[in-house]
Amino acid sequence: MSFTRSVENYLKAIYHLSDHGVSKVSTNAIARRLKTKASSVTDMIKKLSDKKLVVYKKYQGVHLTDSGKEVAVRIIRKHRLWEVFLVEKLNFAWDEVHDIAEQLEHIESEKLVDRLDEFLEFPSHDPHGDPIPDKWGEFKPSKKVVLSDVDAGAICFCVGVIDSSAKFLRYLDKNGIALGTQLKVVSREEFDKSMTIKTKGNTMTISKLTADNLYVIIN
């Protein structure tokens, strides 16, 4: 099955708004996300419902069917793989790639996606730390968490920040922490919730504030 760009964008939006296709999503939420009008959303929802991609009851919001979820995950896979390509191979910064990936995600060719995946050596996460589903639509169980939630002893790698101020980024940079940096949590201090972490060449103690603003994925 092949769908229009617009249908794909709606399904992806609903997927994200519904927390992986679990809960119901309101018309207005979709409209806000896609920068369109509620009436347009209602129109589209009816078409999606006719195609059995969503379940819809008037005034009650929508949720994705299994096949709707499948389409959404396929688009997300493509979006994130292309983001990796742009950052890893074409040296884009991680905050420049979204709009381009928004277009590339609609290119249709299963072979292309699989070859790209292989070319990128089957990345498990995109440059923003979001997981990339495999070709069967399965996500790896690992999930991005805030560093302050990681137990002592765990090894993880940095995939994103919450506070993206220049100040914070400079601080991280100075201490050799960047996207993709491996970290081991050596110990956690109960008293002030500070943590001691070890990077490749360095061991340091970071404050709770810092740990609260770093996203990591546990290996």
Place this chain on the structure above:
Amino acid sequence: MSFTRSVENYLKAIYHLSDHGVSKVSTNAIARRLKTKASSVTDMIKKLSDKKLVVYKKYQGVHLTDSGKEVAVRIIRKHRLWEVFLVEKLNFAWDEVHDIAEQLEHIESEKLVDRLDEFLEFPSHDPHGDPIPDKWGEFKPSKKVVLSDVDAGAICFCVGVIDSSAKFLRYLDKNGIALGTQLKVVSREEFDKSMTIKTKGNTMTISKLTADNLYVIIN
């Protein structure tokens, strides 16, 4: 300026049919090429004319304006760069890439195109031996020619075939001639128009028939 996918496809078709935008193109020729109906072409031509991308006189065919040509060349550049990417980086065969490039050529991002160009090390020709314009829309002077037209002494490389029968391709393969193979024309025989050519490891004589069916680019 940004145009719809459809507009871009029309402009590209007209460019190719008009021999680089020189001659006039008939409605039917465009319809044939784009697998659409003549009436649809007339409709679109009017819109292109309103946008000053073509010059149109009823019943007299169209030709591209300078700005129409510019758009067409930009699309062709993208098409061919993506083809190189697919073959060189993702290991596609040269006969598999066209349809995918047909989609990728419409991705909008000047930065993406320039980075891709750089990543591919500024290729001058696509996998079919067609020249790739630079970012200012300029084509390198070299052009693909039939091997039988090449003078003795010249060094060229193989970029395509006219006869694509399995028989011919097997013959080439057996003699170590493939896409990209460097050839030196050692001598030409006036009597039967046969040629002696030298490849990397081998010198051989080929018939006029063979030379007539091989496209090369002179270095």
Place this chain on the structure above:
DNA sequence: AAATATTTTTAGGCAAGTCTAAAATTTATT
């Protein structure tokens, strides 16, 4: 519980791009 505010749907309309069938124009043939 009634009134008010918010959300969602309907009604009607518009642009892009395509189609079929019929009319107009150009080109080729007698």
Place this chain on the structure above:
DNA sequence: AATAAATTTTAGACTTGCCTAAAAATATTT
């Protein structure tokens, strides 16, 4: 030069996706 054939354009219709304005349903206040 007249007729026939081919090409091109017009007329009218359809789909997709979007919009505004108004009506209907649901949610929140009083």
